[in-house]
Each structure stands twice: as C-alpha cells, then as structure tokens.
Amino acid sequence: MASRSVKYARALLCLITCVVACSAEQAGDGSAFDGPALPVLRLAATPTVVFGDLERSTDEALLDVIAAVRLLSGNIAIADRGAYRVRVYDRQGAPVGQSGRRGRGPGDFDGFASMWRGVGDSLYVWDHAQRRISVLDPNARTVRVWATLDWLPPNSHIVGRFADGSLLAELPVAPDPPSPSGMLTREMLLARVLPDAEQADTLRRVLRAESVVLLDDRGGVAASSRIPLARQGHVAVRGDRFYVGDGTATEIGVFDRQGQVVRRISTSSMNAQISERERAAAMSEVDARSNMPTSLRDALERALAERSQRPMAAYDRLLVDRDGRVWLRSTEGLHNDTRVWMVHHADGTPRGRLRVPAIWDVLSVEADRVLILEADTGQHSRVLEFTVRE
Numbered sequence: 503m504a505s506r507s508v509k510y511a512r513a514l515l516c517l518i519t520c521v522v523a524c525s526a527e528q529a530g531d532g533s534a535f536d537g538p539a540l541p542v543l544r545l546a547a548t549p550t551v552v553f554g555d556l557e558r559s560t561d562e563a564l565l566d567v568i569a570a571v572r573l574l575s576g577n578i579a580i581a582d583r584g585a586y587r588v589r590v591y592d593r594q595g596a597p598v599g600q601s602g603r604r605g606r607g608p609g610d611f612d613g614f615a616s617m618w619r620g621v622g623d624s625l626y627v628w629d630h631a632q633r634r635i636s637v638l639d640p641n642a643r644t645v646r647v648w649a650t651l652d653w654l655p656p657n658s659h660i661v662g663r664f665a666d667g668s669l670l671a672e673l674p675v676a677p678d679p680p681s682p683s684g685m686l687t688r689e690m691l692l693a694r695v696l697p698d699a700e701q702a703d704t705l706r707r708v709l710r711a712e713s714v715v716l717l718d719d720r721g722g723v724a725a726s727s728r729i730p731l732a733r734q735g736h737v738a739v740r741g742d743r744f745y746v747g748d749g750t751a752t753e754i755g756v757f758d759r760q761g762q763v764v765r766r767i768s769t770s771s772m773n774a775q776i777s778e779r780e781r782a783a784a785m786s787e788v789d790a791r792s793n794m795p796t797s798l799r800d801a802l803e804r805a806l807a808e809r810s811q812r813p814m815a816a817y818d819r820l821l822v823d824r825d826g827r828v829w830l831r832s833t834e835g836l837h838n839d840t841r842v843w844m845v846h847h848a849d850g851t852p853r854g855r856l857r858v859p860a861i862w863d864v865l866s867v868e869a870d871r872v873l874i875l876e877a878d879t880g881q882h883s884r885v886l887e888f889t890v891r892e
Contacts, residue, residue, distance in 0.1 A: 541854035541892060543845060545872070549886040551595040553578055564589075564883040569617040570865040570873040571625065573640055578873065579625050580885055583614040588627060590642045599641030606632060609644035618662045618739075620648075628660040635660065635669075649699035660695075662739030664759045667697040670739045675707065683808060684714045684801045686726070690735065692744070694759055705761030709735040709748045714805045716798055725798045729805045730784035731776055731833075736820035745822050747830075749815035754828055754846075767828055767850040769816070776810040780836060817844070823867045827853060831864070854892060862886075 554564035565584025572578055576593045587602040602611050613631025620626040623640040626648060635648040651658075654671065661670040673691040680686040688710040693702040712732035718724040728734075738745045743764060747754045754767040788794065788802055819831035826848030834842050841860050845853040858864065863875040870890050877883045 540844070540852050543843075543854040543856040544891045545856070545858065545888040546891060549888050550871070551593065551887045553580060553591045553595050553885040553887070554589075554883060564885065567865070567875050567883050567885060568614060570875075570885050571617060571619050572866065572868065572871075572873070573619060573623045573625075575623055575640060577623075577640065578885070578887070579617065579619075579638075579642065581614055581617040581627065586611045586614060588617065588625065588638060588642045590640065599643060601638065601642045601644055608647070609636070611636075616660055616662070620663060621667070626663060630659065633658075649695075651695065651699065661692075661737050661744070664694070664739060664744075665742045666759065668759060669695040670705075670737070670744050670759075671695050671702065672710075672737065673702075674710070680715050680717070683804055684716060685729070685805050685808065686713050686715050688713060692737065692746070692761070694761075703760075705744075705757070706746070708737070708746055709733060711735065712809070714798070714801045716795075716801060725795055727788075727794070727798055727802055729802060729809055730788065731780060731806065731814055731836075732809055733815055734818065736817075738820050738822045740822040740824065740826060743826070745820060745828065747817070747820055749817055749833075750813055752816070754820070754830075765850075767846055767848075769828075769830060769844060769846060769850075776806075776814040780814065781806055781810055783836070819864070821864065821867050823869055825869050827867075827869065829864070829867050856890065 564580065564582050566582060567580055568583045569581040570578060577590055577598065579588060579590045581588050586604040587600055589600040590598050592598050601609055604610065604612065606612050611627065611629050613629050615630040616628045618626055620637060624645070625638040625642070627636045627638065629636065632650070633652055633654055634650045637645045637648045639645050655673055657674045659672040661672060663669050671693050673693055675689045675691055677686050677688050689707055690710040691707055692705045694705055695702050711728055711734045713726055713728045715726040716724045733748050733750050736747045736749060742759050744757050745754055746757065752769055754769060756764045756767060758764050784806060785803060788799055815833055817830035817832050821829040823829065828846045830844045832842040832844050839860055840857045843856040843858065843864065845856060847853055858874065865873045865875050865885065872888050872890060874886045874888060875883055876886055
C-alpha cells in the first residue's frame with residue numbers, strides 16, 4: 503500500500519498539472535519580460551512516465567538528482583548525488599541497472615558533479631573530488647576510468663563532451679581585488695580538454711558570478727556570498743558547439759570547439775529593473791540563512807541596492823536540446839508559483855513560452871520532451887517525463 507507521503511505526492515502532481523494547464527493560458531500577461539508575442543507551449547496533462555516511483559519500491563527512491571540523460575535506446579540514466587549512484591530506467595520507468603557507492607575505489611564516487619552521454623550509449627560521470635571521469639555502459643555498470651585530470655586546478659568543472667570526444671572545462675580565474683563596496687566579479691576560463699586528456703586549449707574568458715566579499719585584517723577573504731539577482735555565467739555543450747550567456751545580455755553566443763563565433767542568438771527575453779518587491783524577497787532569503795554574519799548580510803544589502811540600479815538578469819538557466827534549440831529559464835516572476843521558459847530555435851527565431859510550477863526543476867530538454875525533477879514532502883524525488891505541445 504502506498505505511504506501517506508506518496509499519496510500526497512500523487513495528489514500534488516494532479517493539482518500541479520491542472521495549474522500548468524491553466525497558467526499556460528495566461529502566458530501573455532503583459533509583463534516587462536514579454537517582448538514580442540510568443541506562441542504558448544504546454545505540457546501534456548499527465549507525465550508520460552515516472553522514474554524513481556515510490557509506489558514500486560522505496561529502494562527506488564531518488565534523493566538528490568543532479569542530471570538525467572536520455573540514451574539512444576530511449577532509456578533514461580539518472581545521477582543521484584544523494585546515493586552516490588547512477589540508475590538506468592527503461593521507457594516504462596522500470597529499473598534496468600545501477601552502480602555506484604560512496605568511496606574512492608573503482609566504480610565509487612566521492613563528489614558527483616555532472617553526467618553526460620559518451621560514445622554510443624555509454625555514460626561519462628565527472629567526480630570533482632577525485633578529478634576523475636568514469637565510463638559506464640548503458641546498464642550503468644562501470645567499464646573503466648576514462649581519465650584522471652590531476653592537472654586541473656581545484657574547483658574546475660567539466661561542462662560536457664563535444665562530438666569529437668574532447669571535453670569543455672570551466673577553470674577558475676583569480677579575481678581582481680574587490681571594489682570599495684566589496685563587490686567582486688569572478689570569471690572563468692573555458693578550455694577544451696583534448697581526447698588524449700593531457701592537454702587543454704584555452705578558448706575564452708567569461709563571467710562566472712558577481713559576489714560580495716569581506717576582507718580580514720590581512721587582506722584575505724573572511725567571508726563571501728553570491729549577490730542575489732546578480733549576473734551569472736551560463737554555459738552548455740551540444741554536439742560540436744558550446745553556448746555562452748551571462749543572464750543579462752539579450753543574445754546567446756554560439757561557438758565552435760575552437761572558440762570561434764558561429765552565430766549569436768538574439769533572445770526575446772527583456773531585461774527589467776529590479777523591483778522593490780524582488781529586492782525585498784531576495785533579502786528575505788538572505789535573512790533565512792541563520793549562520794550568516796550580520797556584517798556580510800549588511801554588505802549584501804548594500805550590494806543589492808547598488809545592483810538594483812542596473813538591469814535585472816533576464817534568465818538564470820540555459821539548456822540546449824539536440825536540435826540546437828535554446829531554452830532559457832526567465833527570471834520573470836522569480837518569486838511566483840510558476841516559472842517561465844523561453845524557447846528559441848537554432849536560428850534565433852522564438853519557438854514559444856512554457857510555464858511550469860516553480861517547485862519543478864527542468865533537468866533536460868529535447869524537441870518535444872522534457873525531464874523534470876519533483877521532490878516530495880518526504881525528501882525523496884522523482885523524475886517526470888512530459889511531452890511539450892504547441
């Protein structure tokens with residue numbers, strides 16, 4: 503018999519899908535972010551399939567999902583950071599294989615960070631704690647270690663894999679000194695790790711995030727925090743291209759794997775000034791961090807006031823599907839019950855706007871399907887597949 507939390511989650515899902523259907527009708531709401539009128543995209547009334555369904559078995563519960571990858575076979579691979587495990591499900595949501603545990607031996611993971619599809623239906627998993635990329639087969643069994651990238655600096659991240667087998671990596675850059683107000687702009691280097699895993703070609707220097715730092719008596723960083731509603735760099739890889747945006751620009755740069763500009767996609771998301779409501783909501787979230795020093799909280803409030811004089815970021819997530827369509831999660835209605843995704847074709851023409859409940863996190867997108875993470879009240883998660891309708 504299903505537990506009370508599962509029954510609650512089921513009822514909540516039904517309610518949410520009704521909200522999606524209703525709110526989609528209100529997509530053109532006259533917001534400052536509307537820009538040109540865009541077609542309305544909708545999710546199907548019910549999910550096509552559910553992965554990690556608690557009604558099957560509590561052993562299938564997902565704890566902290568960070569990635570979901572669709573394989574060529576149609577199966578879905580899910581990286582569960584909470585269990586240090588990769589699970590693979592068939593098209594009906596039944597488990598077909600899994601592997602992984604916390605550790606530093608072969609097949610173990612110590613710092614799940616990202617996962618993507620490799621050659622054929624293999625899976626590549628980046629473990630930042632061990633700076634190791636493991637290769638898994640289509641049933642999630644560990645095959646080998648592709649590379650241990652000890653030469654990467656700490657806090658580096660692997661974004662994804664190009665079609666030729668090389669990887670796109672984000673490498674931290676030592677920031678310039680903070681401004682008198684404590685604002686600090688952090689940047690990163692985008693570099694291509696070649697297929698032999700021994701070299702990296704530097705491609706571009708791009709924005710990572712804006713933050714606030716407090717310095718100690720010796721000039722070192724005593725405390726730091728990201729500024730709410732500030733600019734942030736966004737990078738995605740698809741095929742032999744990578745995509746870069748910073749949240750405030752009205753275009754996305756598309757580059758080949760040598761770092762040369764292929765095209766720029768103009769987006770229909772518009773920037774707007776940060777409202778007093780958004781500013782108050784952001785500070786409420788800051789105040790909820792009980793362990794934040796008062797001095798850092800005050801510095802964030804000053805930085806946010808300064809940041810409010812500039813346009814608010816137009817989006818805070820960037821995804822690209824296999825057809826080169828760009829999906830941007832708009833910051834429109836950031837503290838509302840629904841979030842808006844703006845979808846653009848590869849040539850930059852708008853495809854439409856999709857509204858989803860704010861409690862859903864879109865993990866991956868394709869032309870007509872999305873994989874969405876849903877967490878229930880019992881701290882467990884499920885991944886839902888929906889079709890997208892125009």
